Amino acid sequence: MQTTPSDTSSRNTRPPQAQAALGVGVVVQDDQGRVLLGRHHGGTWELPGGKVDPTHESIAEAAVRELREETGLEVGAESVRVFAMLHDVVGGINRVSMGAAVTVASASPRVTEPHLISTWRWTGLDALPGPLFAPSAQVLAAWRPDLSIDHPPAHRLMIADPADGA
Template identity: 40%
Template sequence: MDPRGRVLLGNRIKAGEEPTWCLPGGHVEGGETIEQAAAREAAEEAGIGGTQPEVIAIGVQTTGSGMTAAAVAPWPGTAPQALEPEVMTDWGWYAPDELPEPLYPPSAMSLTVWRGLPPPEGWRVYPVR
């Protein structure tokens, strides 16, 4: 989140998928906490290091197999970069009421929880804080 309350989203263009807008994210590696994984992914995908994410909820897909942790972190001031251009491009800051569409489903779940809205259909959310 930047000081104006906007969120960072990238245009996800992963091969074999429809293009969507997505928060930085990825998988938890062995030995990592969810917060460590969120910080690592922000650095790897967008070049934003030094974040200290806080998990706010865990979302589980009820119509498939997947689990996503929604985490928030203040922006440390580093300009985002497209470090994985084959997966994510066009990083930008978006106000919560002006989000681009379509959103990548795990990002849609995270953003609705962050905004205090009910989760999208097909998700069950477990608040952490």
């Protein structure tokens, strides 16, 4: 069926109500195998990350931007590996969190958003602090299921093997 201009004029032209949020959690691992976690003023520990901008930003580009904005660390989009998509529902909003990973040889993260994060800390996988921010716990559990991280349930679609490139 072909659409004519009169057919489209009857359609709702207002943007839809928000019903989904798209974000990325970045597992940053150093050359000693530690992961980077930030202490949020709300009391949880979290991975760098945040919402994907509603532009033509890719998931890898969002990971690079969020890492730079939150920690001052610079990596290239080509070094970011998107490995999973996680879906849950919070407050009636579909939340889709993309899991991404990047390895840095050595780095000194800075607190660049002191109103949100009080400190960044490199943490061994055998000593992960708690409580973890729920989306960060979900991303870490998808990245390393062997860690037995307690997290809220989420649907998970693995995009790449978490061990590849880690």
